[in-house]
Amino acid sequence: MNQPDQHRPIRSFVLRQGRVSNAQARYFEEGMPRWGIPYRPAVLDLDAVFGRTAPRILEIGFGMGETTAAIAAARLNGSTLDVGQSYELYVIAAAVVGGTSFAGGIGTIPGAVLGAFVMQSLAYGLSYMGVNSPGQNVVAGIVLILAVGFDSYNRRRAR
Numbered sequence: 695m696n697q698p699d700q701h702r703p704i705r706s707f708v709l710r711q712g713r714v715s716n717a718q719a720r721y722f723e724e725g726m727p728r729w730g731i732p733y734r735p736a737v738l739d740l741d742a743v744f745g746r747t748a749p750r751i752l753e754i755g756f757g758m759g760e761t762t763a764a765i766a767a768a769r770l771n772g773s774t775l776d777v778g779q780s781y782e783l784y785v786i787a788a789a790v791v792g793g794t795s796f797a798g799g800i801g802t803i804p805g806a807v808l809g810a811f812v813m814q815s816l817a818y819g820l821s822y823m824g825v826n827s828p829g830q831n832v833v834a835g836i837v838l839i840l841a842v843g844f845d846s847y848n849r850r851r852a853r
Contacts, residue, residue, distance in 0.1 A: 715760040783831060787838040788813040795845050813837070 714722070731743060741747050792809025794801030816837065820830045 718760075783834050783838065784813050784817065787834050787841065790838060790841040790845065795849070796842055797845070797849060 731738065740750060788809035789801060789806060790796065790809070791812050792801055792805035792807070794805070794809075813834065816833065817830055820833060825833070
């Protein structure tokens with residue numbers, strides 16, 4: 695552990711050969727002399743460097759910009775904005791199967807996990823049997839109706 699009067703050394707960034715984009719190399723050559731702060735084995739006085747006192751934000755980059763851009767370019771049409779779309783029926787059914795009442799009430803985390811497990815097992819089983827997506831939705835709807843009916847029956851019986 696560092697003592698309060700000791701400072702951790704500042705490490706400089708080193709030009710990485712073979713993994714540097716043209717823009718990064720150009721900045722290193724042209725921008726660093728203009729905007730960069732060279733490494734010195736001493737505490738850096740930012741107020742003196744910038745000529746004013748201001749809040750400080752430390753931003754650290756890891757040079758993955760070129761790789762990220764290449765991945766995004768390769769998967770240009772590989773993502774959509776509708777992830778999770780049309781799962782509403784399964785989520786509601788999982789909550790009800792897990793014990794949450796439509797008439798109001800509080801479910802439990804184990805119940806919700808159990809309901810999700812039941813509904814996902816049902817979906818996998820139906821898919822394995824070759825039931826198409828609309829058929830799976832019909833079965834999920836029937837399970838939801840049965841769960842709501844069972845909940846209503848239990849609430850009436852409890853009165």
